[in-house]
Amino acid sequence: MFARPCIFAICSEASAGESKGGIRMAKTPQFDQAQVKAAIEAIKDRKRPALVRGPQSAQLQTLRRNLGQRLQPLFAEAGLDKEKFNKILEQHQHEVRAAVEKERAANAKELSLLNENLRRGLANQARALEHIAFKPFITTLIPIPQASFIFAQPVGMLTDSNTAPGMNFAKVSYTQKNDSIQTTVFVRFYFFWQNQTDFLAVINVDSDLAAVGVAQGSAYPGFFVPGTCDLNLDATLTVYLGDTEISYQSTETAVIDSIHVTGGYDIFLPDGGFQSDDISGSFHLSCTNIEVEANQTVVFQVEFEATYTISDGGSVVLDFDFEDNSIVCPGVTVELLTPSLAP
Secondary structure (H helix, E strand, C coil): CCCCCECCCCCHHHHCCCEECCEEECCCCCCCHHHHHHHHHHHCCCCCCCCCCHHHCHHHHHHHHHHHHHHHHHHHCCCCCHHHHHHHHHHHHHHHHHHHHHHHHHHHHHHHHHHHHHHHHHHHHHHHHHHHCCCCEEEEEEEECCCCEEEEECHHHEEEEECCCCCEEEEEEEEECCCEEEEEEEEEEEEEEECCCCCEEEEEEEEEEEEEEEEEEEECCCCCCCCEEEEEEEEEEEEEECCEEECCCHHHEEEEEEEEEECCCCCCCCCCEEEEEEEEEEEEEEEEEEEECCCCEEEEEEEEEEEEEEECCEEEEEEECCCCCEEEECCEEEEEEEECCCC
């Protein structure tokens, strides 16, 4: 059952560290830049599966808007043509049913990807727990204070960035005024750790993401269908070990802010709905019991993510650029769990 050996000695970079309070501090290993770039290229465009959010999806809202546009000429006439009205409603119901079926098919595909990621992550955790179960172990703290790379999408929203020990930051300015169906923009900080031994390792990882700035959402009024704007800001930690992605643990995600505004039906008031939130806080993220194969490199992705939907007129503004506003990741800390040699 224990075919693969577990680490019984601190890895070479850890042995050079200083002991503090009974916990060994390890030095941060250096990585070849070509290796770092290759690892980032392999995962930076990987999209996280996400289920379509039910009947309130932007596609159905677009159908409702089209319905209103088709009904407007009828209301402009002196009387209501019942036959035309019923025909338009029938066509609308057919389009709604088709949209629901399309969403169901998309959900099934995304659910399959989610399940695959979950299965791999759970299997990794089960193996890790198996190797440390009922064994006293020493915790070695390995701080990784400097990010190897900062990546943002779309690229144009990143106005400034820097990687330095304990102060990896990104400045972001982003505005969207067009209707958008569940669009995501993000800033990602990448950190690396390698198990530089010939034995299996079990680790935990902790990080923090601090965000100081302003998030705004607005929606335009409408006669038949008012505009809506939904904006969600999240901090996430994702662990990559080759094809295995660990992103299911609840401690890997923290909600930063959420905005929902509706424009209303009064077309004579051009302001519609508007919400502006000041963002200022630090959000702790962690992932536990990760199995790392001998000589395997682990990629830690700490992410600021903004997901929004704009329907029937509205806008989104992210300002993490003005003066001292920014998104900061002070680094990650790896906890290496090494079984004690004591009987």
